[in-house]
Amino acid sequence: MTDLETADPQALRTAMTEQLVGEGIIRSTQVEAAFRTVPRHAFAPEATPEQAYNPHDIVATKRNEQGVIISSVSAPAIQAIMLEQAEVQPGMRLGEVGSGGYNAALMAELVGPHGSVVTVDIDPDVTTRARELLDAAGYGRVEVILADGEHGLPDREAVDRWIVTAGAWDIPPAWTDQLAENGRLVVPLRVRGLTRSIAFDRDGDRLVSRSAEVCGFVTMQGEGEYNERLLLIRGKEIGLRFDDGWPADPDALNGVFDTDRVERWTGVTVAPMEPIKGMQMWLASALDGFCLMSVDPDLDTGLVAPQNKRANITLLDGDSLAYLAIRRTDAGAEFGVHGYGPNAEAVANVLVRELQTWDRDYRQAEPVVYAYPASTPEADLPKGRVITKRHRRIVISWPQPGQVSNSTAIEKEN
CATH class of the missing domain: 3.30.310 (TATA-Binding Protein)
Incomplete structure (x- = not known):
């Protein structure tokens, strides 16, 4: 019998973490330590421990009248991917859109006692649940706010990292206005129907991608909702x-x-x-x-x-x-x-x-994805496919043939 077939949460957590390390999804010792520490099953009481610690499965926590999942605890694999993309350091200020609870607890482990984590969600059922589960698991220092994530964090100083855990069609101004000058936004952004978890670094009033990974999320609610x-x-x-x-x-x-x-x-x-x-x-x-x-x-x-x-x-x-x-x-x-x-x-x-x-x-290349204010004239944009959204003009810019690294493309464009 394997660890994933037992009911011991500690053994299940260890097996899950080691599988994610073995698959190359968890790459850093900091993220590995957080996954070994936070009791995921405590944030997924709707599931059995075996289900909670499945590395590639979500735990649905709320459905709408049609039975469609509108809130969930994301799969550990995608949470690990996004936290690795964020490159969180101890002492940072972090903001999260989408309040499942578990991801905020992982973030709290990464920033340590001298950092801060604030998570915001539009659904009072979700924030109430997150608050109760965070407190019960010993993460009372995580602040939970009921608000529309489209508008960021009410009356808060700039954050070093934004991590968005809901599928976004656009990037609202608040997410950059409240991002430190050298900060990073990690967001599951939908572009032409394809969703990628993109790690954007702030560069003045534009955002420049550093990595992009395939992912899937429940969609944003509130003002940021956009249906295909x-x-x-x-x-x-x-x-x-x-x-x-x-x-x-x-x-x-x-x-x-x-x-x-x-x-x-x-x-x-x-x-x-x-x-x-x-x-x-x-x-x-x-x-x-x-x-x-x-x-x-x-x-x-x-x-x-x-x-x-x-x-x-x-x-x-x-x-x-x-x-x-x-x-x-x-x-x-x-x-x-x-x-x-x-x-x-x-x-x-x-x-x-x-x-x-x-x-x-x-075949061996990845594009650089830029996000400019929607008012940016076409002449001021880099070459590439331009997708104009409500708040942003997204540009998908590929390197010249033979230049296969993102860093090469960025240096050439700059």
Whole structure:
């Protein structure tokens, strides 16, 4: 019997931490010590200890009327990733948006007795729960505030680190106004439907990314809430999800899947378990008609065969579309493209070309993501895909082919 199959919380906590270290998710001795110390099960009374200490699972704590999770204790793996991104030092002042309790306790361990942690949440059920659990676990020094995280921390001095534990579509002014001049914001930011935990360093009135990791979070509530739009096709079997770029004529896609399928294979292959987050972000930044396809598992007729039936990369152009497909090979898998509609071949060829461009020039690269005030003129922005949001203009900027490090790209741009 393994430690994860026992009911001893200490053994479960040790096993969880050692697994995260072994997977390379926990990298620093400080974060490792915090995970070995904080009793996660005490912050997840809704779950069994075994569930609480599963390294890659959330613990749902609240659902809405439709049964959708609106508050949770995030998976230990993503909490570790974000804390490593934050590079917290003893004595720092930390602010958190989203008050599960456990993450704030980890933050309190990292800053030590001379630092401070303030956590804010819009939901009184969440803040009441967090306050009670923090006190019971011995973390009374963590301050819990009931407020809309969109506006930061009421009447507080600047923080050295912001850690946002809810999916954000935008970066409101308060998060930078209340960030120390050399501070860092770690936020699960949604860009063109893709969510990445991005560690932004403040550089005057702009933010510059230092790292980005794939993640998923419940979405922000309150003024910062922003919902993607869904275009349903073939009844409700297939949906196209748009963060931006809603089609000018959605009805043009009526009957698109009644046309013959065009199939193209790219020669771009991936090994088992090879990360492809850079590919997704490249396509999101390179394609004007980028959206995500989802297939309802209860209505799935097998008509389409996307690489990912929950959120699959798709290119839309008027009355035609093409989506990412995959087939198994001896070495792993090869990416392909399926196209539908009157101009299926042309749309499919565009998606094939950008997949091959990523493979040739950017396979080992990651973009720098900038966040500028929304009022910044286009001429003052770096080169890249510009996504204008309510408060910020996000720029996804890739290095020149052959320059594969973020630091090289930043130094060149500056």
